[in-house]
Amino acid sequence: MENKETLIEKYIASNYFGKHLGMEFKIIEEGIVEYHLKIAQNHLATPQAAHGGLIAALVDGALGVAALSAVYKENKVVSTVEYKLNFLSPALLSDELIAKAKVEQKGKRILIVSCDVFCGNKENKLVAKALGTFNAYEANKAGY
Numbered sequence: 001m002e003n004k005e006t007l008i009e010k011y012i013a014s015n016y017f018g019k020h021l022g023m024e025f026k027i028i029e030e031g032i033v034e035y036h037l038k039i040a041q042n043h044l045a046t047p048q049a050a051h052g053g054l055i056a057a058l059v060d061g062a063l064g065v066a067a068l069s070a071v072y073k074e075n076k077v078v079s080t081v082e083y084k085l086n087f088l089s090p091a092l093l094s095d096e097l098i099a100k101a102k103v104e105q106k107g108k109r110i111l112i113v114s115c116d117v118f119c120g121n122k123e124n125k126l127v128a129k130a131l132g133t134f135n136a137y138e139a140n141k142a143g144y
Helices: 004-015 016-022 050-075
Strands: 024-027 032-038 076-087 096-107 110-119 126-137
Touching: 004 050, 004 096, 016 050, 024 050, 032 050, 050 076, 050 096, 050 110
Parallel strands: none
Antiparallel strands: 024 032, 032 096, 076 126, 096 110, 110 126
16 A cells, blocks of 8 residues: 555656646645645736636645545545536736635545635635535556
């Protein structure tokens, strides 16, 4: 069985999309993570506001790693089944986003995870809320 660091490190090494967008994360504890992203010009959909797909990618990453951190001891990884995302306010150029995700319920295969996205440099303004469902499965099926 792989240890937490090895499986998480393998995930980090293979997540080229997250690196491309500039996302970074830290695991607070099993089932709870924070993702960070600073809005850059290449993230914008309008002259001022970030594209909603960027926020969706940030949320999917945070939800997924929260779920992953809850199942790694079972040598499992996760895949997104679905998630619902509500956009509450725009993310603007130079905003520092913090996505906080938490596993709400963990079954044998299905995990329910919530996420709130805040703007850290604007008095923690709430930017988005999400709730997702994840499927846990053996890590070797994902190539780990």
